[in-house]
Amino acid sequence: MLSAETYKLLHVIGVLCLFLGLGGVLALGKKDGAKLFMILHGIGLLVMLVAGIGYAHKASMGWPNWMIAKIGCWLLLGALPVLVRKGVLPTAVAFLLTLGIGGAAVWLVQAKPF
Numbered sequence: 001m002l003s004a005e006t007y008k009l010l011h012v013i014g015v016l017c018l019f020l021g022l023g024g025v026l027a028l029g030k031k032d033g034a035k036l037f038m039i040l041h042g043i044g045l046l047v048m049l050v051a052g053i054g055y056a057h058k059a060s061m062g063w064p065n066w067m068i069a070k071i072g073c074w075l076l077l078g079a080l081p082v083l084v085r086k087g088v089l090p091t092a093v094a095f096l097l098t099l100g101i102g103g104a105a106v107w108l109v110q111a112k113p114f
Contacts (some may be wrong), residue, residue: 004058010051017044018077022098025081026091038081045078065114073105 002010017040024037056067080098083089089097107113 002054002058004055007051007055007058011048011055014044014047014049014051017041018048019098019102020044022077022081026084026094026098029091030085034085041078041081045074048074064112066108066112069114070105070108073101073108076101077105 021037021039021041021044025034025041028034028037052070056062061067077098080089080094080101084091084094
């Protein structure tokens with residue numbers, strides 16, 4: 001069984017994979033090589049989710065409201081590259097949303113406002 005600190009480290013690694021993948025997808029769009037970044041984005045999403053829930057379980061947190069809001073951020077970050085590739089969202093807007101949603105997720109875990 002993994003320790004809470006190991007889950008936290010894996011969660012941060014997942015965050016790094018997610019944002020690296022998002023950056024690559026948004027920079028390349030539909031060009032060659034974007035598929036690799038989509039895969040990295042998906043792996044990051046999965047690792048973040050499993051490790052985040054594992055950490056919450058190990059730390060006996062339950063399901064506070066701020067964590068549910070973070071899952072909402074996770075869903076939005078998961079949908080962004082698809083929205084850009086389908087032409088629903090311009091790339092520049094997606095870059096700004098990525099920064100805003102990522103910042104909101106960090107604020108939620110630091111401040112635990114609700």
